[in-house]
Each structure stands twice: as C-alpha cells, then as structure tokens.
Amino acid sequence: MSRKKLVSMMLISLFIIFALTLTGQAQEGEKETLTVAQVADITTLDPQKANDIYSANVMTQIYNKLVKMDKEMNIVGDLAKSWENPDDNTWIFNLKEGIKFHNGQDFTAEDVKFTIERLKDPSTASPGKWLVEKITEVEVVDDYTIKLITNEPFAPLLSNLARYEMFILNKEAVEKYGENYADNPVGTGPFMFEEHIYGDKVILSKFEDYYKGPSDIEEIVYRAIPEDATRVIEIESGGIDIMYNMPVQELDRLGDAKNLNVIETLGQSTLYMGFNFKVEPFDNKKVRQALNYAVDKKGIIDAVFYGKANPSYGPLSPSIWGFDKTLEPAYPYNPEKAKKLLEEAGYPDGLEITAFTDPRTTRKNVTELVQAYLSQIGVKVDIQTMEWSRFLSETASGINGMFILGWTGTGDADGGLYPRFHSSNMNSSNRHNWATDELDTLLEKGRTTVNTKERKEIYKEAQRYIIEEASDIFIAVTENIAVATNNIKGFELYPSNINPLYNVKIEK
Amino acid sequence: MSRYIIKRLLYLIPVLFGVSIIIFGIIHLAPGDPAQVMLGPRASEQDIIQLREELGLNESLPVQYFTYIKNAVQGDFGNSIQTGRPVFEEIKSRFPATLKLSVLGMVLAIVIGFPLGVIAALNQDTWIDKLSSFLALVGFSIPNFWAGLMLMLLFASIFPILPSSGYGSWKNLVLPSLALAIQTIAVIARMTRSSMLEIIRKDYIKTAKAKGISAKLVLVRHIIRNALIPVVTIAGLYFGHSLGGVVVTETVFSYPGIGRLLVSAIRSQDYPVVQTGVLVFAAGVGVVNLIVDIIYGYLDPRIKAQYRAIKENDQEKLDMIGNESSIDKKMKEEGEDVDAK
Numbered sequence: 115m116s117r118k119k120l121v122s123m124m125l126i127s128l129f130i131i132f133a134l135t136l137t138g139q140a141q142e143g144e145k146e147t148l149t150v151a152q153v154a155d156i157t158t159l160d161p162q163k164a165n166d167i168y169s170a171n172v173m174t175q176i177y178n179k180l181v182k183m184d185k186e187m188n189i190v191g192d193l194a195k196s197w198e199n200p201d202d203n204t205w206i207f208n209l210k211e212g213i214k215f216h217n218g219q220d221f222t223a224e225d226v227k228f229t230i231e232r233l234k235d236p237s238t239a240s241p242g243k244w245l246v247e248k249i250t251e252v253e254v255v256d257d258y259t260i261k262l263i264t265n266e267p268f269a270p271l272l273s274n275l276a277r278y279e280m281f282i283l284n285k286e287a288v289e290k291y292g293e294n295y296a297d298n299p300v301g302t303g304p305f306m307f308e309e310h311i312y313g314d315k316v317i318l319s320k321f322e323d324y325y326k327g328p329s330d331i332e333e334i335v336y337r338a339i340p341e342d343a344t345r346v347i348e349i350e351s352g353g354i355d356i357m358y359n360m361p362v363q364e365l366d367r368l369g370d371a372k373n374l375n376v377i378e379t380l381g382q383s384t385l386y387m388g389f390n391f392k393v394e395p396f397d398n399k400k401v402r403q404a405l406n407y408a409v410d411k412k413g414i415i416d417a418v419f420y421g422k423a424n425p426s427y428g429p430l431s432p433s434i435w436g437f438d439k440t441l442e443p444a445y446p447y448n449p450e451k452a453k454k455l456l457e458e459a460g461y462p463d464g465l466e467i468t469a470f471t472d473p474r475t476t477r478k479n480v481t482e483l484v485q486a487y488l489s490q491i492g493v494k495v496d497i498q499t500m501e502w503s504r505f506l507s508e509t510a511s512g513i514n515g516m517f518i519l520g521w522t523g524t525g526d527a528d529g530g531l532y533p534r535f536h537s538s539n540m541n542s543s544n545r546h547n548w549a550t551d552e553l554d555t556l557l558e559k560g561r562t563t564v565n566t567k568e569r570k571e572i573y574k575e576a577q578r579y580i581i582e583e584a585s586d587i588f589i590a591v592t593e594n595i596a597v598a599t600n601n602i603k604g605f606e607l608y609p610s611n612i613n614p615l616y617n618v619k620i621e622k
Numbered sequence: 623m624s625r626y627i628i629k630r631l632l633y634l635i636p637v638l639f640g641v642s643i644i645i646f647g648i649i650h651l652a653p654g655d656p657a658q659v660m661l662g663p664r665a666s667e668q669d670i671i672q673l674r675e676e677l678g679l680n681e682s683l684p685v686q687y688f689t690y691i692k693n694a695v696q697g698d699f700g701n702s703i704q705t706g707r708p709v710f711e712e713i714k715s716r717f718p719a720t721l722k723l724s725v726l727g728m729v730l731a732i733v734i735g736f737p738l739g740v741i742a743a744l745n746q747d748t749w750i751d752k753l754s755s756f757l758a759l760v761g762f763s764i765p766n767f768w769a770g771l772m773l774m775l776l777f778a779s780i781f782p783i784l785p786s787s788g789y790g791s792w793k794n795l796v797l798p799s800l801a802l803a804i805q806t807i808a809v810i811a812r813m814t815r816s817s818m819l820e821i822i823r824k825d826y827i828k829t830a831k832a833k834g835i836s837a838k839l840v841l842v843r844h845i846i847r848n849a850l851i852p853v854v855t856i857a858g859l860y861f862g863h864s865l866g867g868v869v870v871t872e873t874v875f876s877y878p879g880i881g882r883l884l885v886s887a888i889r890s891q892d893y894p895v896v897q898t899g900v901l902v903f904a905a906g907v908g909v910v911n912l913i914v915d916i917i918y919g920y921l922d923p924r925i926k927a928q929y930r931a932i933k934e935n936d937q938e939k940l941d942m943i944g945n946e947s948s949i950d951k952k953m954k955e956e957g958e959d960v961d962a963k
Contacts, residue, residue, distance in 0.1 A: 154886065155878075157705045165662055239673065241661050296706065312715045313878030314789045339787055339876040340886075343771055347786045351778050503658040503891060510667065519663065533664055542666040 146332040146620055148602075151345050151357040155313050155338035159299040161281035162233050162240040170278040170612045171358075172316050172336050176216075177281030177301035180207055180226065181272055183525050185379075185608055187435050189272045193221065193282060193302065202267035202564050209258040213325045215284045216306045223260040227252045228285040230262070242279025267562040269569055273435065273526035278612060304329045304616045314338065330619045349374065355602050355620070358611065360595040362420040373600045379607040380433050381594045383522040384426055384530075385477075386586035387469065387484055390512055391548035395467070400459035402584035405516075406445035408452035409487045409587050418479045422595060426588035428581045429521075429531060433591075433609035436527025436560075436573040444581050444588040452491045464492025468515030472502045477518050480589060484518075509545045516587070517545065525610060527573040532557050535580065546585050553579055627912065634908045641904040642694075642897065646687050649888075649896050655679075656703045656891040677703065690897065700894035704887065709894045712883060713902055719789060720879035724868050724906075726799040728861055731806035736853065738807070739814025740846065746819060754811060761808030766867045770801035770874040787876040798875040802867050806860045813856045817849040850921055858914030862907040 156169040161177060164170060182192040191197075194207040213221040230252050233240050248271065251263040264271065274280070287300035299307050302325070305318035318334045337354065339345045342361040346368065348354045360368070360376065369376050387409075389396035396402060411425040425443040430436065456464070467488075471481040478499065485495040498515075500508065509517045523529035533539050536557050537549030556576040563569045581588070594611045604617040657673040658665065674680050678689065693700060699709040742754040777797060778786030788794050821827065822845060830840050869881035876882075880899050887895035918925045 163706060165660060239676065241665075244664070293706075311789070311878060312712060313882055314876075337788065337876065338878075340882070341787075341874050341876065344774065344787045344874060344876055347774050347779050351782050351786055353778075353785055353787070501652075501654050503654040503656070506663055506665075507655055507658045507670070510665075521663070539666070543664050 148331045149335045149354045151337050151339045151354045153359050158296040160296040165241045174612050175305040176303045179280045180275050183276045203264050205262040207260050214323045216300045222257045223254040226260045229283045245274040269564050270526045270528035273524050356598045358596050360597050362422050375598050377596045377607050378593050381592045382609045383520045384431050385520045385590045387516050387518050388586045389516050398459050400455045404452040404455035406584050406587050407448045408491045410447035414483045423590040423592045428577045431591045438574040438577045466494045468496045470498050470517040472505045512547045630912045645900045654891045659890045699898045702895050703892045704890050709898045716880045727802035730803040735807040735810030738811040742815045743818035758808040758811045761804050767870045767874050769804050773797045789878050798871050802871045817852045821845050821848050861910045865903050
C-alpha cells in the first residue's frame with residue numbers, strides 16, 4: 115500500500131466523521147423557546163407508568179386532571195367545574211365543557227371513566243393504582259357529569275385525584291398507539307408533545323386550542339443535565355432559562371449574579387431518621403426521645419443544606435394539608451435532657467446502635483452528623499451504607515437499627531401518615547414496625563371523615579401522638595430551590611416541585 | 623483480506639458470549655432489585671413480588687440467562703425496566719452520539735498527539751522536548767471529568783464561544799471530544815516520542831542517511847512509518863480505555879450517548895439495558911482491534927504477506943514468513959530497512 119492510499123484513506127475517514135457531525139445539526143429558529151433543565155431525562159409520558167418527578171413535570175404541561183392543588187395546597191377544579199357529595203360514598207363531578215384534546219377530540223366524561231378504569235386494571239401495572247383503590251364504580255351520568263362511588267367514605271379522594279398519575283387520558287389515542295403511547299401522548303394541556311430525544315431533551319409546542327387560551331411561549335425544551343456543575347454553568351452562560359434542583363453549595367455565588375433570580379418554596383417532604391420499634395433499644399420511648407433531643411437539627415440544616423431547610427415539626431411538612439399549624443419544631447436541641455432521659459431509660463453508660471443510609475451524599479452527610487451528635491451523649495453509632503433498592507426492601511421487612519428516609523406523600527395528611535403508621539402497611543411502607551390501636555383508629559377516622567374541619571382535628575391529634583411517641587429523629591423539611599434568568603416572569607415553584615409553566619412569560 | 627475480516631468478525635461471537643455471561647453474573651450478583659426501584663418506597667410486598675414475576679426475575683439465573691440469549695439472538699433484547707421501551711430502540715437512538723464522540727476523540731488524540739511526539743523526538747533534550755514531556759505528564763494525570771469541567775468553564779463560561787452541554791450541532795462535540803482525548807493525546811505523544819527515538823538510533827537509518835536520501839524522506843519513509851506501529855497498538859488499546867471515559871464524559875456534558883444511558887440504567891438496576899449496553903461496548907472494542915490489525919497490515923508488509931500466504935495457502939511462503947524473526951534480524955543486521963526496498 116502506497117503512502118498516497120494511506121493518506122487518502124485518512125482523508126476519507128476524516129470526511130465521514132465531519133459529515134456525521136453535521137447531520138445531527140439542528141436548525142435554530144426564531145421561536146419563543148423556554149429551556150428548562152432537569153436532573154434526569156423523563157422515563158415516560160404515560161402518566162400511569164410514571165414514577166418520577168421529571169416525567170411528572172413534563173406531563174403537567176401536556177395534561178390536565180379532574181382537580182389540582184394550587185400553590186397553597188388547596189384543592190381546586192382543573193377539568194372539573196365543581197363537585198358534590200350526595201352521600202359520603204358518592205362523588206359527582208361536573209366537568210367543564212368545550213375542552214379539546216390535542217388530537218382535536220372533545221373532552222367528555224367517557225375519558226375520565228377510561229382513565230380511572232385503566233389505572234385500576236392490574237394489567238396496566240401502574241405504580242399509582244393505590245390512588246383509586248377505594249373507587250368501586252365509575253358511572254358516566256352524561257357527557258359532562260361523572261359519578262365515582264367508593265366502598266367506604268374516603269376523604270383523601272380529592273387529593274389522590276390531584277396526583278400526577280391521575281392525568282386524564284384520551285381513550286382513542288391510548289388505544290391507537292398501544293405500546294408506543296408514551297411516545298405519542300395526547301392530553302388537554304397548554305402544550306403538545308413534539309419530540310423526545312432519548313437521554314437529551316423533550317420538546318413541547320404550544321397548543322393553540324387550549325381552553326384558557328394559548329400560552330405566550332411557543333415552545334418548551336426540557337433538557338436533562340445530570341451534573342450539578344454543568345447545570346450551573348449552563349444557567350450562567352444563558353444556555354437555559356430555568357433550572358430545578360439548585361445545588362445549595364452554589365447558592366451564595368449564583369444568588370449574587372445580577373441576571374439570575376433564586377426562587378424557593380418549602381417542599382412537601384420531610385427527612386427523618388426512623389426507628390424500628392421492634393429493635394432494642396428503640397422499643398423504649400425514653401431512648402427515642404433522648405436521641406431526638408441529642409441531635410441539633412439546626413446544625414445539620416446549616417451544615418448540609420446551607421440553611422436552606424426548616425427543622426421538622428413532626429411527621430408532616432407544613433405545606434401538607436392537615437399539618438397542625440400550632441406545632442413548634444419537634445424536640446429542640448437539649449443534650450442535658452437527652453442524657454437524663456437516657457439514664458432514666460436505664461442506659462447511664464450510653465449504648466451502641468446502627469444507622470442505615472443509602473449512598474446519596476446528602477443522606478450520608480446527615481447520618482454522619484447524627485452520629486457525631488449522638489456520640490456526645492455516649493451513644494455510639496455504627497453507620498452502614500446500603501444500595502437504594504436493598505435499603506428499601508430491607509427497611510420494609512424491618513431493619514436492625516434506625517434508617518434515614520424522606521417522605522413526600524400526596525399533599526394530604528393521609529398520604530403522609532397512613533402508609534407510614536397504619537398496621538395494614540406492616541412489611542411494606544410501615545418501616546417502623548409500629549402500630550397501635552389508638553393510632554390506627556385515628557388514621558382510619560381521618561380517611562373516612564368527609565367534614566374537613568373534623569378531619570383537621572383528627573390529624574392534629576395523630577401528629578401530636580406520633581411526635582410524643584418519637585417515631586423518628588425528626589430532622590428537616592427541605593426547600594425546593596430553582597433558579598431562573600431575569601427575563602423569565604410568572605414562574606412559580608410548587609411544594610410538590612411539579613411546576614406548571616403556562617403562566618410564564620419571556621420578557622425581551 | 624475480506625475473508626480474514628469475516629473470520630475475525632466471527633471470532634467476535636464467542637467473545638461476546640463470554641462478555642454476556644460475565645456481565646450477566648455481575649449485575650445479578652450485585653445487591654438490589656429493579657422491581658423495588660420501580661415501585662418506590664410505598665410499594666407493598668405483594669406488588670413487588672408480582673412485578674418480579676412479570677419481569678421474569680423469579681426464575682433461576684441460568685434460566686434467565688438462557689431466555690435472554692435466546693431472545694437476543696433473534697434481535698430481541700427485551701424492554702427497558704425504566705422506560706418500558708425496547709432496549710434495541712434505546713441503544714439505537716444513542717449509538718450515533720457515542721460513535722461520533724469516541725471516534726472524534728480518537729482522531730483528535732492521533733492528530734494532536736502524534737505530531738507532538740514527533741516534534742519532541744526531533745528536538746530531544748531541548749526545552750521543547752521537556753515542555754512536551756511536562757504537558758504529557760499533566761495531560762495524563764488529569765481525570766477526564768475534571769478536564770471536562772475546566773474546558774466548560776473556560777470555553778462556555780469565561781469565553782462563551784461554545785455550548786457547555788447538550789447535543790445537536792457540531793459545536794456540542796468540540797468540548798466533550800477534547801476532554802475525552804486529553805489523556806490519549808498524552809499517551810500517544812509519549813509513545814511516539816520513545817518509539818521514534820528508538821528507531822532514529824537504528825543502523826538502517828544511518829544506512830539510509832549514508833545512501834544520501836534526504837533527511838525529510840528518511841524521516842517520513844523510514845522513521846515515522848516504523849514508529850507508527852507501536853503507536854497504532856497503543857491507540858487501539860486506548861480506544862477501549864476511552865470508551866470508559868465516554869461514560870464519564872457523557873455524564874459531565876449531558877451528552878445523550880450509551881455511556882450516560884448505562885449510568886442511569888445501573889442506578890436503577892435496569893438489567894436488560896446494562897447487559898446490552900456493555901455488549902455494544904465490547905463489540906466496539908472488538909471491532910477496533912480488528913481495524914488495528916488491518917492497519918498493521920498496511921504499515922508492515924510482513925504482516926500483510928502473512929494474510930496473503932494464508933489466503934493462497936502457500937505453505938512454503940508461510941513457513942518463510944513464519945521464520946520472519948530470523949530474516950528480519952538478518953536484514954536489520956545488514957542495515958536494510960524492511961520497508962525501504
């Protein structure tokens with residue numbers, strides 16, 4: 115082979131590479147495009163298959179639900195105009211008229227019936243099936259009236275219906291696309307699905323026939339940028355307009371940037387170090403209380419969350435419906451009291467316990483600080499790190515120690531308490547291995563009492579009971595933090611961190 | 623030649639089988655349960671058992687492996703546990719991105735690294751050589767995620783001329799492929815330098831010079847060509863190494879390739895995607911090794927002659943080439959470059 119041939123071969127291969135790089139090149143249009151960065155790519159746009167907040171954020175632009183939660187966590191109508199309870203087991207929803215799906219069809223009660231029945235169907239295998247478990251019958255009264263019947267009075271129904279798994283589907287589209295539905299979603303929301311470039315981005319375009327009128331924004335691009343540092347550089351250099359999950363350690367620096375706004379809101383989830391009541395010494399209430407007093411939550415919040423979190427008030431975040439507003443932060447730091455309680459409990463010389471965490475940095479850091487605080491009252495903590503899915507299954511079957519976990523729930527006290535503390539959830543979401551008749555009764559009453567005032571009282575009692583029993587070391591309620599460039603107006607963060615963008619405007 | 627290539631491609635099949643068994647073993651031995659990850663903290667025991675059943679995870683490992691292979695041979699690699707889409711689709715949609723990145727990274731490494739090595743060798747022990755050694759040491763020591771972040775800071779934030787992340791235009795490729803190439807540039811530069819220095823001292827170079835061949839021609843035809851052989855070997859080996867770098871680089875630059883797909887699949891125990899993704903990487907390394915062997919043939923006629931002899935079934939010739947080392951030695955002793963006839 116001659117040198118010429120070698121050179122020409124190299125040239126050809128170079129050319130091919132060059133051509134390859136050009137083919138993917140996108141045309142940059144003049145459109146009003148809003149670019150939003152999330153931490154991960156969406157997994158699906160079929161709401162009944164989704165189990166992650168990133169997919170939920172995209173779907174909330176594409177779909178509507180029967181009812182939704184506003185920023186203050188009040189339930190308001192979305193596709194439903196109004197609703198009533200002729201009796202405690204019956205819910206009648208009057209639907210808004212003249213709403214169109216992206217495929218041009220009218221939205222009717224049939225679509226609601228189809229959505230709920232598909233969710234209930236075991237062959238759908240939806241992670242959201244539990245939301246509609248209590249619904250036994252869905253009856254289409256007329257095109258714009260639907261009746262839901264539950265097997266017992268079920269007060270949290272509305273907040274369940276406001277979850278993202280409850281987005282209303284278009285029957286024809288779901289049946290038409292079958293297995294490929296997730297790549298061809300059809301909803302009634304202000305934005306239509308355009309394209310999903312796997313691993314990279316999702317593109318949505320404005321839906322002209324949206325029932326509240328078309329949005330100001332022509333196009334939304336959701337980009338997946340997993341690396342914190344990369345997201346920060348992108349927003350600084352103007353590559354994106356809005357970023358979620360602001361890394362707190364960068365806040366000081368970014369907060370000073372003139373062209374950026376930092377938006378914060380109290381989140382829905384609580385972070386706690388839960389006890390397994392079946393394991394010694396956690397079966398002793400005084401020990402549980404002592405461990406609580408021994409940990410300085412504020413110290414943890416400053417060190418790990420750079421101050422961007424609140425100390426826990428108990429098992430629920432203040433943004434959850436049913437939170438007892440008269441509560442103070444639970445178990446303020448008091449090492450003296452902790453030592454005394456430990457002595458009373460019969461451990462004057464301290465004790466040795468195990469704490470379990472998954473490998474996420476934040477959780478590990480919090481666990482290490484808990485370890486440090488507890489060592490000051492003579493409690494030696496052995497930390498064990500466990501991969502996430504194993505952590506979940508082992509804590510569910512009862513882990514040999516205490517475990518760090520966050521709980522988001524539904525936005526309603528029932529979703530924050532019933533799965534964690536009711537006896538029927540032993541061996542699954544009741545990781546404390548703890549249930550008492552008293553608490554069971556309260557949680558059941560909370561579910562079946564439709565009168566909201568009475569319900570609030572019930573949950574008040576339940577929260578106080580749980581705090582007194584010290585089910586966890588109550589640590590923190592975290593904040594949702596986003597950053598937007600200055601020209602983005604009308605952007606709001608929701609406690610659920612699922613944020614509609616319909617009202618956002620881009621200022622020139 | 624084409625027969626040789628086909629044969630080599632067929633050899634890849636048992637290799638891939640081996641890889642598939644190893645990776646299958648590793649991911650199933652690792653703790654964790656995809657059903658639990660999918661259903662989250664609220665899941666009941668019963669739901670998890672049911673989902674495991676549906677995913678076929680309750681079968682014994684050999685049965686699972688056999689099912690996987692049986693379907694894979696028919697082109698069905700299963701569905702992603704995370705997204706429910708066919709794994710083949712997931713990989714296919716990301717493959718071009720990774721191909722572009724890794725090939726461009728390699729081209730950059732050769733195009734930059736090789737001349738650097740040549741210049742260093744020709745200026746041995748001068749400040750140029752020392753500077754290039756120093757830079758190569760630094761380049762080799764920089765982890766590529768850090769190199770990526772620094773490049774991003776420099777060219778996207780301080781001097782905003784390139785996008786810091788994403789995919790679509792050629793601009794998106796510049797920084798990641800450079801970040802990926804830095805270590806390989808250093809290795810290739812060092813390798814070229816030492817290989818050149820070794821050859822410059824060879825007697826046949828003296829002979830060539832003595833014959834009155836111009837210095838330029840000696841450099842191009844005698845030194846560089848012979849120096850290329852070990853460099854090609856290293857480049858081939860480093861291609862495999864840089865596929866590991868692809869995983870990191872893609873994550874740092876939010877680049878939608880197979881590397882990033884693998885990272886998220888491993889996190890959520892998405893067995894089918896991990897298995898198939900690793901297989902694709904393994905096949906990539908295999909193909910690159912084949913390409914390296916073919917390039918050898920062009921660089922070193924002795925090796926090509928070997929193929930030919932095999933093809934023509936010329937036993938005598940084969941024996942002769944088989945004794946290559948002695949012929950080679952003799953030729954070299956005589957001060958004759960094998961290539962300079």
